[in-house]
Amino acid sequence: MSREEAVRRIEQVADENLTKLNLLGLQLQEVPPEIVKCMHLKSLYLGDNQITSIPEWLGQLSSLTELYLYNNPITTIPDALGQLSNLKCLYLGDNQITSIPEWLGQLSSLTELHSYNNPIINIPDALGQLSNLKLLFFGNNQITSIPEALSQLSNLKHLYLSGNQITFIPEALSQLSNLEHLDFSNNQITSISEGLSQLSNLEHLHLSNNQITSIPEAVGQLSTLIWLNLSGNQITSIPEALSQLSNLKGLDLSNNQITSIPEAMGQLSNLIELHLSNNQITSIPETLGQLSNLMWLYLGNNQITSIPEALSQLSNLKRLKLPNNQITSIPEALGQLSNLIWLYLSNNHITSIPEAVGQLSNLKRLNLLNNQITEIPEAIHIMKNLERLDLRGNPVLPDLDTERQKIESEGYFDAETLQDARRRITASIVQRQGQPKFRRKLLTAYAGRCPITDCDVESAIEAAHIIPYQGTQTNHLTNGLPLRADIHTLFDLHLLSIRPDTNEVVIAPELVGTCYQNLAERKLTLPQDLKTAPNQNALSKHHEIFLSKCKKSQLQR
Template identity: 30%
Template sequence: MNRLSYCRFIFYILCFLLYACTDDKEVFQADKGYVQFKVYKSESYVKNETSRASGNVLDSLYEANKVKVVLRSNDYDFSQTLMLHAYDEQSAEYGLRSDKLELQTGEYTVVGFYLYDRAEKEPIFAGIPSEKTTFTIVSGGLVVQDLLVDAIGRGLVKFELIKNIQSRGASDSDPYPFSDINKVDIKIQNMDTKKTQEFKSLKVTYVEDFDDRGIGYRTSVGRIDTLVTAEAGNYKILSYAAYNRTELLQYFNDEVLGEATFTVTDNKQTDAKVPVTIMETAANIKDYYNLRTLWEELGGPNWSYVGESYPKGTNWDFDNKDIDMWGDQPGVSLDKNGRVIGLSIGDFNPTGIVPAVIGEFEELQSLALGTHNDKLRPGENPLADLKGGLTPAVLEKLRSDYMDNFALRDSRQDWDVQMQRCMVEAGQPAIKKSIVQPKDIIHGDLTNGITGIDKAIGNLKKLEVLYIANSPITSLPESLGDLKSCTDLEIYNCPRLTAFPDQLAEMENLTQLNMAMNPQLAAAFPEGIKTLAEGKAGESLQILYLGYNNIASLPTEVSKMKTLGKIDLIYNKLTALPAFGKDVNLVQGTFDYNEIARIEKDADGYFCGMDDVESLSFSHNELTEFPDIFDAKSIYIMASIDFSYNEITEVTTDKGINTNNLSLAGNALKTFPKDLFTSGSPLTVLNLSGNQIEEITNDDIKGEKTYMMTSLDLSNNRLKKLPDDMNGTYMPHLYGIDISGNQFSAFPWGLANISYLNTLIMRNQRDDDGNRVYKEWPTNIGNHKGLRALLLGGNDIGKVPETERLSYLINTLDVSDNPSIVLNVSSVCPYIKAGMYLLIYDTTQDIRGCDYLTLE
């Protein structure tokens, strides 16, 4: 019998029982009250005292739009039709509420009821109470009467992904991190009806949490906030498919899922666990087992982090987290599949021989067993966390770090602080301070206890970066020569290494080699460098750092390193530099702090190719002549050339030098290097401080590119005056000049004609006997519209005329150590108070016109 026929049958029975059934007849008394009917599913109803339903089964209560209730009062039967309400289909599952029905006071019995859908043609459900169901109306009161309907039970299900770690004996699966699951498809089956249901693209949120296995134990789950609806019953999970944002990660069916069951109860929420399979034989899990072995064999239980990337004392943890989270260790980098691609462990003080398990990290790209940063700049290690792998940006940072921060010296550091500020204001790059000074470097100061490396390291086919530093390692395995992918190698401060590792010459893709701070190999370096130059590495090597090694000579074979672009040889014992040759285009070269007295040239007159040079530095050596290795007409302008603190007595060159920044500070020049100007050198920054120059003539500064000069340091020479032509005509862009420590007795007024002049430093003018020779105040200097800093300290200026008013434009004024000065600063006092004017003075001086100043 179909649903409609069944409803008709029940309807005829009810009509037979009701001898006076009507919707319209008035039977009410004077006092009235209200009744409201609520329709519930019998499956989820729990009140025992109410009536039960009798009739066919509805698919959903939401189908019902109206209820017709048949009531009996005082042996009189009547019916009333009322609208039913629910907020939406889901809320209808929890019950429907009728309109309120107004009735006379008294007792009523529910004889039966009918439910209609929105079409209202035939009832979709007829119900008869299985036992007497009555309610009483009181005057002005409201009675709620429940009606029960046989309808399909439904509940809500909230899934959560949990980890199902399978033993090593299970079949392999592709590696991926549990945290990478972004969405999931889940298929379930009703174990009673055998019906299946599938939910697609459920959003997953990875959450790390603690569970009940002990305080601090780390685990994780995949939370799904989406609630899905299922019919009431007992279920099992048939299968799931896990995806990241773009592709399928894993699919598993009930053969592996096992007892993944749950029960759905009508109108209740059920939490169901979906066990996501993690295979111990997956490649990423194998990596994590290998991490534990590596840790154990290098004294892991005693590790204690000393850097700054993680809290002090940090160690690896394997006992308090799920196995798939073992890769989440400080200093360990993982790729998108959870494979280990980076290890940086030098800061944890590992001890012993790196074991053979190191060769099983198939995806390892970077291995750092200490770096040159460990002591002097801890925490600044780009290898500590390779989130994006060894990207070009990371490699660039690695390769420039040692040169930029430990070897390369910015010659502008020698300038007066105000002149440094002036140069930056003029648009030059910021002045970089060298981090390392000789006193900071202690050969043999170790940070780890690694004594050796197993030959299995040669199996690492993808290893690109290998750093070994601050270690008591005694030898290196021959298998290093098998690292065909290795581009960057550091063997820094390994004082117990007894032989130069000739196997490095076989590394066919070696790009950077840092072997600085190994002076115990001083005698072996010349032959070792020759071996490198003649081997496969010599064809690929671009960066070579060899500072602090006491190397006495370089082999001429360095000319075979055609790709060499950066070389550092600071703090060695070189007495001469061989020619690198025309084909070796150095970009940066540092040869400071040696004993170099000679720089060789090849047959074509080249020390090195000059097409790509950015900076060359030969400071603190024993050169007596300015080397004839440059040409002002070469293709590219070099950023910086440094010959400071040598013993150069004169600069003789017909070709000049093609650089913007040249330092000849601290030499023995007695005459101004006029050839630099007359040869057309494009100098913008020139440091001649600390020489013995006595005179500069007008002819000395004339050249086709003299106008480019912006910063000039002539301090600490023996000059008494400047040429008249050092003015706005020949040096129109001069921004700052320092003539301190000379013998000027008169103000160089030619400089005042340079409208761009921003900084003039004229401190400490003394004659040969040490007497102060500069005594005059530069009258009306405040009229200069460009000058911002005037430093006249250490002279013998007396009383400044009362008619002289200081200009607020010159906002830095140094008059300190002028014992007899009398100066009225009232015109700039408001600016001093506002912090907009820097007056450098002595509290014992006679400074007037500003109570804000501290004076004795």
């Protein structure tokens, strides 16, 4: 079937004189010879197949500008492809190619060469002749060295050589004056060449997961740099010269051996992300509070003992991660971080949560796992946007584990009261993560069907609350029904309800004579496990409001 489909597409392209032929993912074991009918082709897609070899006749497609051969078991590139003088993009990634032929350097029109995920050992010097090349992608091969001839690629903008066995970066690469993106991550490089500072247009420098021990001061001269990734090395210090990178937006120095953050780092006024997790840092300088554009600050797994109040000046901060440190308190001033969404402080020595944390109106995740917290302020309970609250491993609320077991095994939902603040807080801790799971659990309890309409199209079913959602303590199976979307709307508007004594559907006068009339007196289908059946008090409250609205409607008439 796959070959027949390929021939059909080829004939269509030939008959209609089209310039693009897409044969992706047809499980082809060879390149269909019928393609020679399409001499006018400019783009040929042969990726995601089972092709083992490239036929010589492919070199006759002289108009070809794009050739996609990725994700096949191809082992060699035939010499005939050297005739494709108009070729601009060549995709050879995810194959079994062991070497790049010298003649490839003759493809003078080539602008992109992709040969990632192959067992290639060497890059031929001839590639230095590709004067129009803008992108060279040789990631995840077995390359051990870079030929200096690549320095002749004067138009090169993107050079990707991650995931190889390269041990050093030749000084000659400093001649690539148009280079914007340089990726040597996941290699065996031990030092950064001073010559890289001459790359006047470099915007992204990725050198993560190497064996680099220091950052040369010259890196501070890369004035156009936007992102610098040196994570996973053996770096022990941050040079103050990095503070000169005025355009830097992302800096990742995580997983190193850094002991301190220089005060000068506060000068990186455009920084958005700062990753310094898994180091040996003992303190956070006050100057980091000057990073007015910072949105992510990751400092987990260090030896930090306190959070400076100056961090409260980070008005754009969205994520603050400080787990696995030695922090003893949360400053009240952090309550000023109005845009904060994530606050991770697990595995520290924190003893209390300041009331000011309740001012973090946009906070969605608060992780205080494994601290020494003994009580929870009421302000935490009323944080409307909080989705995840983790207080496990704290001495807070001794009955927490008992409550957790009760809630998980028997359910905890009291439609009448829920007045005990201590109990409400306990319940909300356990149930805080319940909202994303609420619909899924309802669907499971009701076998994926709406209990009123018997609709079994899950994408059309919504999680309805019997008593309107007022925090996670109302987010319980016994306060929920999986209703078809339109029924959910009518239920929320109290145009439809359930009689608590008979479990029969009742409809408002407005629905009489409509397509919903046949739902009247229909019995609600209960879940097999009656422990998850609708709470009778909740149904009564909903039904009372329904009756009240019906009376008002009749009076208005």
